[in-house]
Amino acid sequence: MNKRILILSSMMVGIGFHLVAQDKKLPNIVFILADDLGYGDLSYLNEKGKIKTPNLDRMAENGVVFNDAHSSSAVSTPSRYGILTGRYNWRSTLKNGVLGWYDKPLIAGDRTTMASMLRNQGYHTACIGKWHLGMNFPTKDGEKPVDTPDAYNLDFSKEITGGPCDVGFEYFFGVDAPNYPPYCFIENRHTMGMPDFYYPLSKEMDSRPGRGLANWKMEEILPALEEKAVTYITQAASNEDPFFLYIPLTSPHTPIVPTDEFADQSKLNKYADFVMQSDAVVGNIMKALADNNIADNTIIVFTSDNGCSPQADFKLLAEKGHNPSYIFRGMKSDLFEGGHHIPCIVSWPSEINHHRVDQTISLIDFMATFACITGYELSDDEAEDSYNILPLLIQADYKPKIREATVYHSIRGDFTICKGDWKLLLSPSSGGWSFPKPGNDDELIKTLPSIQLYNMKDDPAETNNVYAEYPEIVNELKALMTKYVKEGRSTPGIPQKNDGPEVWRQLSWMK
Structure with missing residues (x-):
């Protein structure tokens, strides 16, 4: 054919x-x-x-x-x-x-x-x-x-x-x-x-x-x-x-x-x-x-x-x-x-x-x-x-950025969003099985900030949470994540509906 x-x-x-x-x-x-x-x-x-x-x-x-x-x-x-x-x-x-x-x-x-x-x-x-x-x-x-x-x-x-x-x-x-x-x-x-x-x-x-x-x-x-x-x-x-x-x-x-x-x-x-x-x-x-x-x-x-x-x-x-x-x-x-x-x-x-x-x-x-x-x-x-x-x-040297931002998800249903060098974790924990692990390190997790922000260019191992130093980055990424959830899409186009309930437990950060 x-x-x-x-x-x-x-x-x-x-x-x-x-x-x-x-x-x-x-x-x-x-x-x-x-x-x-x-x-x-x-x-x-x-x-x-x-x-x-x-x-x-x-x-x-x-x-x-x-x-x-x-x-x-x-x-x-x-x-x-x-x-x-x-x-x-x-x-x-x-x-x-x-x-x-x-x-x-x-x-x-x-x-x-x-x-x-x-x-x-x-x-x-x-x-x-x-x-x-x-x-x-x-x-x-x-x-x-x-x-x-x-x-x-x-x-x-x-x-x-x-x-x-x-x-x-x-x-x-x-x-x-x-x-x-x-x-x-x-x-x-x-x-x-x-x-x-x-x-x-x-x-x-x-x-x-x-x-x-x-x-x-x-x-x-x-x-x-x-x-x-x-x-x-x-x-x-x-x-x-x-x-x-x-x-x-x-x-x-x-x-x-x-x-x-x-x-x-x-x-x-x-x-x-x-x-x-x-x-x-x-x-x-x-x-x-x-x-x-x-x-x-x-x-x-x-x-x-x-x-x-x-x-x-x-x-x-x-x-x-x-x-x-x-x-x-x-x-x-x-x-x-x-x-x-x-x-x-x-x-x-x-x-x-x-x-x-x-x-x-x-x-x-x-x-x-x-x-x-x-x-x-x-x-x-x-x-x-x-x-x-x-x-x-x-093309090997293609320069324009293709993705606006990218969202990742953990086994517990927690969210993280990355844009450019910045990665915002909308959780105080790993969201999974490593330290600090929910269900295992809960007392420690209670003492941690509710969010994590890492500069992935300078800190690819995610060791230094800089959320307090860059509130404008936190707000920008949280607003973008909210937009992606509410519009049912992250690409250009007519908004769509997510399956299931409009709001679920892991969106508590949207409050």
């Missing part, structure tokens, strides 16, 4: 770019989302890192590396919602935390997603990996799913609805989450096999109780996803239409289960071994694209849904000289940079050359970017927080 694609020319018109049309086949898009991978876990990004990631290093050496990329949330479900909708996660009905096992779908059926948008543009769309955005799991009595040793009402002879195949993906293979039941693969709208064997809670695997297939092996999940992705690429390469392949990996999230091939390969711990296995998966996906002669006109995005989890064992890794959060404070779940400052590399050999970008971007920006590349015109109720970052990909 020969379509017309908008490519940014190198000629400047005023302070912007001139868009020109060229006859060219639309690029394939492969979006690889690691799970709980820290910025400092890539050897290309961390000069002191102890984990070797040669395939991602090679991708970085030939692609665009974003030094200041962020997930919209510091935890899984909301971050994935933001990527696929181009909308801040807290605009959904989920105001804090993540979805649990057997929870209802978070993405509304009428919401435009990255997949439905690209499908509209002629792409074949597939999701292979971890979903974690909820599904309608069928039950025998029509009631809420029950899965205990003594009670069970799920009926997997029926279709599972509300998942990937109902929000724009034509094909799905994967799991809801690797540590959630049902412990089996799901293909499209059905489980592969009948999950009727009960597994108790496992602290070792960080897995929840529930049913699955007998003899289900956690360490076989990632290799199966890799094999399915490679097979999909090989089959899609022979088709005329372009494809969009979303690959949300199950690694290096718990259960941390590297295969025998990668056991002790890092000489650090199992988490580091699992990171190395994840790197190998990316290498094999890139090889599949090259083997099928489609690498040049395929966009690959590699990133992570949030920062590194404490399950990686920060203390042990630190003793061996490795910090998954690099120079940043905090970890997965936090308002601090370690929670949401993530690796992000983009490869598109036929169109972009290697360079590094210092501008702040959010993972929600890829929806508007793909819309621009494929000629899709976003309406006011689509991708309300997504900015087109194509200029940053195409």
Whole structure:
């Protein structure tokens, strides 16, 4: 299929770019989302890192590396919602935390997603990996799913609805989450096999109780996803239409289960071994694209849904000289940079050359970017927080700021907003699992200022709260955050409504 694609020319018109049309086949898009991978876990990004990631290093050496990329949330479900909708996660009905096992779908059926948008543009769309955005799991009595040793009402002879195949993906293979039941693969709208064997809670695997297939092996999940992705690429390469392949990996999230091939390969711990296995998966996906002669006109995005989890064992890794959060404070779940400052590399050999970008971007920006590349015109109720970052990909020295400001969110639903060098945390605590931790350090938190302001240029480790010295900056950022909440968007356009209540607990600072 020969379509017309908008490519940014190198000629400047005023302070912007001139868009020109060229006859060219639309690029394939492969979006690889690691799970709980820290910025400092890539050897290309961390000069002191102890984990070797040669395939991602090679991708970085030939692609665009974003030094200041962020997930919209510091935890899984909301971050994935933001990527696929181009909308801040807290605009959904989920105001804090993540979805649990057997929870209802978070993405509304009428919401435009990255997949439905690209499908509209002629792409074949597939999701292979971890979903974690909820599904309608069928039950025998029509009631809420029950899965205990003594009670069970799920009926997997029926279709599972509300998942990937109902929000724009034509094909799905994967799991809801690797540590959630049902412990089996799901293909499209059905489980592969009948999950009727009960597994108790496992602290070792960080897995929840529930049913699955007998003899289900956690360490076989990632290799199966890799094999399915490679097979999909090989089959899609022979088709005329372009494809969009979303690959949300199950690694290096718990259960941390590297295969025998990668056991002790890092000489650090199992988490580091699992990171190395994840790197190998990316290498094999890139090889599949090259083997099928489609690498040049395929966009690959590699990133992570949030920062590194404490399950990686920060203390042990630190003793061996490795910090998954690099120079940043905090970890997965936090308002601090370690929670949401993530690796992000983009490869598109036929169109972009290697360079590094210092501008702040959010993972929600890829929806508007793909819309621009494929000629899709976003309406006011689509991708309300997504900015087109194509200029940053195409031109190494592009100077105009693309984002006005960027919002991040913690597991508790607390907010932080960053504009330029300034970052305002609308909370006295980490908002997550690191010190000062709500629920653990509450007496100390009561003595702290209710807000935090950091100059990220001078203080990237967020050690010096200067809120009292710059009240005008505090007021400016708080007013901008209020505007973003009330208008239901942060991009230009007609104001929209947030899902759920107009005011919720974590907006107490707006008073």
